[in-house]
Each structure stands twice: as C-alpha cells, then as structure tokens.
Amino acid sequence: MAAAASTATLSGHPYPFPSALNSTPNSTRLATSASRPRPLRAAATLREVCAGHVPDHVLQRAEDVGYVVPTEVQEDSLPVLLSGQDCILHAQTGSGKTLAYLLAVFSAIDVGRSSVQALVIVPTRELGIQVTKVARLLAAKACNVMALLDGGMLKRQKSWVKAEPPAIIVATVASLCQMVEKRAFSLGSIKILVIDEVDFIFGSSKQVNSLRKILNSYTAASSRQTIFASASIPQHNRFVHDCVQHKWTKSDVVHVHVNPVQPMPSQLHHTFVICSKKERLHVLLSLLERDAPKSAIIFVAQQSEKSKRAGNAPSSTLVVEFLRTEYKGTLEVLLLDEDMNFNARATSFTEVKGKGFLLVSTDIASRGFDLPQTSHIYNFDLPKTATDYLHRAGRTGREPFSKAECSATTLITEDEHFVLQRFQNELKFHAQELPLESMFTLSL
Ligand SMILES: Nc1ncnc2c1ncn2[C@@H]1O[C@H](COP(=O)(O)OP(=O)(O)OP(=O)(O)O)[C@@H](O)[C@H]1O
Numbered sequence: 001m002a003a004a005a006s007t008a009t010l011s012g013h014p015y016p017f018p019s020a021l022n023s024t025p026n027s028t029r030l031a032t033s034a035s036r037p038r039p040l041r042a043a044a045t046l047r048e049v050c051a052g053h054v055p056d057h058v059l060q061r062a063e064d065v066g067y068v069v070p071t072e073v074q075e076d077s078l079p080v081l082l083s084g085q086d087c088i089l090h091a092q093t094g095s096g097k098t099l100a101y102l103l104a105v106f107s108a109i110d111v112g113r114s115s116v117q118a119l120v121i122v123p124t125r126e127l128g129i130q131v132t133k134v135a136r137l138l139a140a141k142a143c144n145v146m147a148l149l150d151g152g153m154l155k156r157q158k159s160w161v162k163a164e165p166p167a168i169i170v171a172t173v174a175s176l177c178q179m180v181e182k183r184a185f186s187l188g189s190i191k192i193l194v195i196d197e198v199d200f201i202f203g204s205s206k207q208v209n210s211l212r213k214i215l216n217s218y219t220a221a222s223s224r225q226t227i228f229a230s231a232s233i234p235q236h237n238r239f240v241h242d243c244v245q246h247k248w249t250k251s252d253v254v255h256v257h258v259n260p261v262q263p264m265p266s267q268l269h270h271t272f273v274i275c276s277k278k279e280r281l282h283v284l285l286s287l288l289e290r291d292a293p294k295s296a297i298i299f300v301a302q303q304s305e306k307s308k309r310a311g312n313a314p315s316s317t318l319v320v321e322f323l324r325t326e327y328k329g330t331l332e333v334l335l336l337d338e339d340m341n342f343n344a345r346a347t348s349f350t351e352v353k354g355k356g357f358l359l360v361s362t363d364i365a366s367r368g369f370d371l372p373q374t375s376h377i378y379n380f381d382l383p384k385t386a387t388d389y390l391h392r393a394g395r396t397g398r399e400p401f402s403k404a405e406c407s408a409t410t411l412i413t414e415d416e417h418f419v420l421q422r423f424q425n426e427l428k429f430h431a432q433e434l435p436l437e438s439m440f441t442l443s444l
Pocket residue numbers: 046066067068069070071074091092093094095096097098099230231367368369370372394398399400
C-alpha cells in the first residue's frame with residue numbers, strides 16, 4: 001500500500017484526486033489541530049503568543065501595521081511553528097498563513113549572521129512579490145530579504161547575493177534552482193524552509209522535480225525546519241504520510257488543519273447564472289451593474305495550444321476588450337495572463353494595488369493573491385477543478401476579522417451545471433441560481 005502511494009508520488013502527479021479535499025484518514029499517527037481540544041482561555045495577543053521567540057522589533061512592526069490579534073490559524077499554528085517543529089499549515093484562503101510562517105522565519109534566523117538562513121518558495125512571481133513585501137515590512141532594516149523570481153534580474157542578483165548574502169530569500173522554484181546550480185550561494189546554513197501553495201507546486205509538471213531537489217538534495221529535512229502551507233491539500237493524510245516517507249519533513253511533523261469542514265470563508269455568498277456562451281459577456285456586464293463591486297476579479301480560462309494554433313483570440317482579450325468599450329462604471333479594467341511578458345504582468349500587478357479595479361485574469365491570480373478590497377469574484381469560464389474553484393473564490397473575503405459579505409458568481413451553460421454541482425458537493429457549499437431574465441432587464 002505504502003509502496004503504491006510512493007510510486008504515484010514520483011510520477012509527477014502526486015495527488016491525482018483533487019476531489020478528496022477532506023478525505024478520511026488512512027494512516028496517520030500525527031497530531032492534527034482538528035483533533036486537539038481548544039484551550040479554555042481568553043484570546044492572547046500576537047505579541048503574547050510570540051513572546052520569547054520572535055524579536056521585539058518584528059512584533060512592533062507587526063503591531064504598527066495592524067496585526068495585533070492572531071487569526072485562528074495563527075493561534076493554532078504558532079505554538080508549533082515557534083517550537084521549531086515541522087508543520088503542514090492547512091487553512092482557509094485569506095486566513096493569515098503568510099504572517100504565521102513569516103513569524104516562524106523571524107524566530108528561526110539570526111539577523112547578525114551573514115548567510116542565507118531562510119527560504120520561502122512560491123509558485124508564481126506575483127505571489128513572490130507579495131510575500132517579499134510582507135517579509136520586508138516585518139524585517140524593517142534589521143536584515144536583508146531578497147526576491148529571486150522568474151523574470152527577475154538573476155545576473156545582477158547573483159553578484160548581490162555573493163557580496164552580501166540575504167538572511168531571507170523568497171523564490172520561485174526555477175529561479176532558485178538556477179542560482180544554486182550556478183553556485184551563487186550555498187544552502188548549507190538554511191535553518192527554515194517554507195513551501196507556500198505546496199499542492200500547486202507538487203501538481204505542476206514544470207516545478208515538481210526542482211521542488212524535490214530543494215527538499216532532498218540541496219537541503220536535508222534533518223537539519224532544517226520545514227513548513228508546507230496551502231488552503232487545499234488534497235488527500236492530506238496521504239500527503240502527511242509521504243512527507244515522512246520521502247524525508248521532506250522530520251517524522252514528528254504536525255498537520256495543523258483549521259476549519260476542515262469549511263474550506264472557504266463563511267461570509268462568501270455563492271451564486272451562478274445559466275446562460276449560453278453567446279450571452280456570457282452581456283450577463284457579466286449586467287452582473288457588474290447589479291453588484292457594483294468595490295473591486296472584482298473576473299477569472300477566464302487559459303487559452304489552449306489548439307485554440308492558439310487556430311488563431312482564435314483568448315477569452316481574456318475578448319472580455320477585456322468588451323469591458324473597455326461597454327462597461328461605464330468607475331473601476332479600471334486590467335488584464336493579467338500567463339501569456340503576457342513579465343514587464344506587462346508587473347505593470348498590471350502594480351496598477352491593481354490601491355485603486356478600484358476589474359481584473360480579468362487567468363488562474364495566475366487564483367493562488368495567494370491578496371487584494372483585500374476585492375468584493376466580488378466572477379468565473380467567466382468554469383474552473384477546471386473544485387480546488388481551482390476554492391482558490392478563485394478565496395480571492396475575496398480576505399479581511400480576517402470582517403464579516404462584510406462578498407460573493408463568487410459562476411457563469412455556466414446548461415451542460416456545465418453538473419460540474420458546478422460536483423464542486424458544491426466536494427467543497428460543501430450551496431450556490432444560489434440567479435435567473436437569466438433578471439440579468440437582461442438591466443443591460444439590454
Ligand atoms: N493577525 C492579523 N490581523 C489582521 N489582519 C491579518 C492578520 N493576519 C493576516 N492578516 C491579513 O489577512 C489577509 C490574508 O492573509 P494571507 O494572505 O496570509 O492569507 P493566506 O491564508 O495566505 O491565504 P491564501 O491561502 O489565499 O494564500 C492579508 O491581507 C493579511 O494582511
């Protein structure tokens with residue numbers, strides 16, 4: 001049984017059944033927070049939870065930016081993380097996993113030492129920029145945080161790293177491996193390794209082999225603290241087992257699983273509209289008029305190679321061009337697509353910060369993007385899996401202590417209805433149908 005599991009893991013598709021987001025245990029001897037009783041005590045502040053582990057200047061910075069009370073995942077995981085134990089951080093989108101693992105990073109490193117001591121691995125450049133920003137904010141000027149991201153200036157960074165090794169590196173898998181293979185720096189003094197969106201990286205055929213090198217060849221689990229984070233860890237019991245079996249973590253790794261029965265924020269309202277493909281653009285426009293979002297992300301499918309060869313325009317371009325002519329509201333229409341070059345991606349990413357936007361994006365924005373002003377999500381194209389649905393919908397409802405309502409609306413054809421129903425069963429949510437007639441009275 002165990003041998004079969006490890007063969008599947010080595011195939012490049014480690015957890016091939018994304019439906020099993022909350023699968024029942026098969027063989028785990030490891031503690032999970034779901035099974036730990038909650039302590040009966042008044043809520044502690046973040047400072048109290050981290051006292052004696054995280055440097056005071058970092059806690060002061062955290063308070064200055066408004067991180068005073070720990071979120072549920074922070075309260076549950078910080079005792080484990082700050083004790084130096086390996087941890088699988090498994091909690092809802094927008095629940096505050098980034099701050100939890102960064103506080104562990106600051107407790108593990110010695111800012112006085114000139115060596116690379118912490119590595120945070122992320123799947124995309126955009127998420128890397130975001131995590132680097134939070135790490136720099138907490139570090140103030142006490143230590144260097146370097147971002148080694150796809151599309152970055154790796155040549156220049158190679159000499160910077162050699163001249164003054166940063167204590168913390170935030171990197172995409174490919175960029176990190178490139179630097180290590182060029183011997184730009186050594187990972188010999190790594191004390192803590194964080195892999196964010198771990199299920200995504202393991203599921204990506206482009207990234208999984210390099211990730212294995214980082215976990216088993218460049219560094220060893222026995223000499224570092226390892227933290228895996230995600231809102232979705234399909235077949236998590238098997239993943240925990242594999243972590244130990246493949247020496248990705250030590251054997252006493254703890255699975256902190258917060259709110260396992262509710263993988264999406266409770267204030268999220270799910271709706272759907274059944275319409276034909278031809279009607280979709282107009283339905284989207286009607287929804288925008290009706291909802292008047294503060295800001296919204298409109299998810300579209302990545303264009304297939306076949307469609308590119310046929311010379312078709314991608315969904316993303318069609319939607320952006322339509323909205324730029326037909327949408328009369330005040331939000332700025334922006335585009336983010338894997339096929340754009342890194343400069344264009346950077347421009348969209350920068351513009352999206354700080355003002356009201358309608359961001360038309362492929363799934364590149366579905367992992368880790370933190371734009372708390374996003375009040376509405378629209379799935380112009382149906383996500384491929386329940387996991388994709390969860391991460392797209394989780395781009396809203398990202399203010400941990402706010403009960404402000406937010407919504408995710410999916411546009412489907414009659415034939416796609418059963419797929420959405422399957423997502424509802426897997427993720428245990430209810431989506432309400434919005435009648436098509438109510439759309440057309442507004443816009444047409
Ligand atoms: N203790 C806290 N107090 C107030 N706000 C917080 C706290 N911790 C985190 N936040 C805020 O909550 C939001 C979501 O946090 P974060 O991006 O870490 O979520 P996440 O769990 O990593 O989500 P995802 O799985 O979608 O990546 C951010 O805007 C962050 O600034």
